[in-house]
Amino acid sequence: MPFAETSPHEDYTAAVERVAGRALGVLMDVEGTVVPAGFAATDPWAAEPHDRDADLPGLRVLGSDAFAPHVLRGTPLPADQAEAAARAFDLFPPDTLGASPETAWIITWRDWATARTLTRFGLAVDVPLPGDGAQVADATTWQAWSVRMAQLSSLALPGLDGPIHAAARRNADSLARGVVRAMLRRDYRTAARIARWLAFVAADGVAFPLELDPLLRHVRLFGGGSTRTVLDTRIAQHVTAREDS
Template sequence: MPFADATPQEEFSLAVERMAVRALDVLNAVGGADVGLAPPGMLGASTAELAAVRILGADLFAPHLLNGVPLHPELAEAVAMAHAFQVFPPEQLTVQQLTDQEPAGTHDVQAPRTGPLATDSAAGTATVVGWRDWAASEVLSRCGLPPLVLPPLDAAPQPGRDDGEPTWQEWSLWMAKLSPLAVPGLDSPVHESARRGLPALGRGTVRAMLRRDYRTAARIARWLALGQASGLRSPLRLEPLFRHVRLFGGPSARTALDVRVGERLALAVDR
């Protein structure tokens, strides 16, 4: 369909794909020599692009964080993210938008009705959006800009067997929605929960792969790669997993970015 005929949601989705392609191009730049040299006007030139900047969140800075490129307030990404927070404050974006219009409870897993994993409830939405916004704000603060978002007050959940605790299926899907936090240099209760829950994340990744839900598999596997990069043992071999998703995961640039980030995290130690 012509771009002019697209709905606002479709424009956001297209803009997210374009922003992910740009991040991939920067990440794949030889030696990272050209990282962050694009003028600010090339990012966030439209409302849809500003929404895409907010949706991509901390992943917008993944090339810098993975390449060890110094962060500073003049970075095109930093300027665009600060502007995007002004145009789209946290309360104006829903969890569906921040997860690329993926509704809660997909893949035949029903989210609980209450608690921090209930992404179909106000509390669950606030928790997911809050952590993703915190991650983007935290990277912004490392660029030398004032922090904009505090971390959520709710403790990060952990999968369990007791009533009221999330199952490993629910928890791994929740962690998939928080995949933009799986980048170097960030740490939070969510990261600590991931480090303690690598076996559950491994089961969630395998389940998604068996269901050919490669998008979710790549997002969960990023947490496995981050844990491995920090010296923990991954329950799965990540190199063939990411290669399979890269070959069969479809044309989505967002999924390709998840795969490339995961590959880069796992590269040094996945042998």
Template sequence: MPTADLALRDEYAAAVERLAGRTLDALRGAGGAVVPAPPAFPGTGPVPRPVLAAARVLGPDVLAPQALGASGPDEQAVLLLAEAHRAFPPSAFPAPSPTASASPAGAADAPGADTAADEDRAAGAALVTAWRDWGSAVLLARALGPAADALLPGAADGGTDRGTPRPAHAPRPEPYAWQGWSVRMAQLSALALPGLDGPVHDAAREHSLALARGAVRSVLRCDQRVAARLTRWLAWLAADGRELPLEVEPMLTRIRTVGDGSARTALELAVAEYLLTGRAS
């Protein structure tokens, strides 16, 4: 990879970490807005592209402090997420295939498995993007009200999910393929917020055991980010009044103790803790 591409990737990754850290501070009540000071937010000057890309990566989590009730309305964060959707509109990403799901066991041994696996990964990535866009659009439409028509791409289409239509399907595990499905659900952890509910959440309710297995497997594999994301789903299920096959608090303690040092993982853990206790340490 050329040096310039590596530098750009590092710049974007650093922007994601900074925005995740500011969101974490807002969730913990440390004060300050999620969005950096002017001119780096809409209405006061051009927004740096790395900041917009970071908001696109975090998606609904940019508004997590508001959704959880940890902070009041944050107009700057709302405008940043809306601006990110204008800069990187949903139409810039491929539409998800109606067959996108975790690959069934044994598929890797089938003829043409390499091509099929590549297509499945691409379809799965498109599905994840579509659902995360849906979550962002729902939260933005509620925060913006009538202004959503002007600020969200496609908002004039109306509907509950203004800005991004709800995808036609949600990922569900094939028999004996809970590992791949749990990874897909980890990629959708930003949807584990109050005020968001839909087929992805129904799948989480139906397959809580698979989520628990995935979380434990990730801890054993020292994949702390995936473990944190799946434990966040388990915390959402607990807040939803569901019985769980394992205790969430010890999982949070274990992941926090081992940790990976990233603001994004810390944000996942803080959201999970807030769902369980109404506060984030």
């Protein structure tokens, strides 16, 4: 029987889900974790034999989120993951050539977050320096602003700080409005990513008019089965719990 060919987009999407599943597995030692059906929690990097290079696009797309569980739990990054991260940057180097200005600055900030996270594990990666974060300085139009912050959710991790984080702290109410809007639109992916920022500012003691735990549970249950979205909710929960422990 012939196999149907897949497009590069489908291959990359599958790679993102695989890498997200492995990262999620690192966080699954907490009782009650909700994950997509069929996902195994044991030994998440010892998957069925396959071409490990096929996962490199997933590492580049997830960026710092691929290593966030080790940041949150204070565990070393396994050598094979560090080597894979280095190969991912070699194969997909930081490049905003041809990207729109809106997309280019997001890419630059995400790569900055990835490089800073890898530095914590002794892996040096050269990336362009990001700008001053002026694109998120004004939260007056909170609808568009909150979507931009969702696109930068991989920066919402302990150990990272800068103008994007300062904007989040100043505008927690806009983040809360944005996550409610996303929930009403049933855009659970965006809701989960904005919730990452709410968890980050909550860990810093910033108050906002929203209960985060019920929201995260709802997104996990109705988020469409995306492993990446589940990972976002688990990271958000761990960011707040980390400060309480």
